[in-house]
Amino acid sequence: MKKFCSIIAALSMALAIALPLSAQIQTPAPSPTAEVKTKVGLTDVTLLYSRPSIKGRVVFSADKTAVVPFGSMWRTGANSATKISFGDDITVGGVAIKKGDYALFTSPGATEWKVMFFKYDSPGAGDYGDKTAVATWTLKPQKLSEKVETFTLDINDQTLDKANINIMWENTKVSIPVSADVDAKVKASIDRVMAGPSSNDYSAAATYYLTTKKELNKALEWIQKANAMTAKEPQFWTLRTESLILAELGKKKEAIDVAMRSLAAAKEAKNQDYISMNEASIAQWKK
Template identity: 30%
Template sequence: MVIKKLNTGLLLAFLLVSNVMCAQGSKPSPAATAEGTVNGAKITIKYSSPAVKGRKIWGGLVPYDAVWRAGANEATTFTTDKKIMVEGKALAAGSYSIYAIPGAKSWKIIFNSETGQWGTSHEGVTTRVPEKDVLAVTVSPVKSKTAEEHLKYTVTPKGFELVWENLAVPVAIK
């Protein structure tokens, strides 16, 4: 009798753990990491990668002229192990949340000192605290070479780039 109860308990625990593991593996916006070196600085960008799924992204799902968490789920994080110049402006070594204000012709990329927060509140507003912004730069988006179903960051020898749908947003680093 005791063995039967123990086996039933183990089976239920196994099913619960299996369910949780399967659910985590099939996130609609899975976690991703981009890493690389720019002028000797190791750059790491951790983000969640949403999919287009037939939706209008720019000026639709991601509105123009409003703060966006630059990914899905948790706020996107950017880490550099050395001081760098982003679009000609100094950024100290450390970890930052990246926010963006997309526009049809230009984007503002914001580095914020608070990290680890969920990207939006229950009301759908970003969790960015503007007083914790340490750097903001303006960049110009371009048409991407290929259509990207999932949001993707890449670190290149010239900086980093956000690419999603039909748009690429390069950010220069020296």
């Protein structure tokens, strides 16, 4: 019994030592992180920001004790710099913005807000004060009829190619208009599909049929279309695929002719793997 009690005591002491090292107390974040993802037209737009709440304070005011005094440079959220990402080039407030990540800062005022995009290179909000903005806009704030307790960014008021990035807190809303060039993308997509399969599509289909030994005559038709569609000389790897299909079909002489072209192209590209594979195949098919 004494031995058992000693074991229990030892285990209790070990747990008492280990728990402070491994246990972590979790509490709700005062300004939880939020992520908003959507498309404007065909362009991916993502907002990553933290959401402070009013908690009885004055948010926007000329008073220096306000959460965000007029004229101050604000990270437009809490904690880290607010990040906005565009998957393609886009137009924001009439200004062309390149695809990429940006830090969103604002300088609120009673009758107008200054909105700024900086190239995003750090989550630290204090790292942007001495940097030059990629683009700056002056926008009119709107007064909301209902109070927004928790700071909110959303992407709303969407049409086929337009939307607003809305900044909302307390009784204030500021909308940043964005638009995407949908017509050019849709037309390019239509033209691509209507033009039929690309050389890569034909090559991939032919390679699959060669690998699975299915309908080799169809595979030959596809790889020859792929090689004929190449702007200049066909690539050495697609020529090799054609030679292998010809060999599988028993057309050794034609296979050697195409393999010789693949070999010459591989030598020009200094690709030793394809040089060796073609030389081995040519030697085998000549037997």
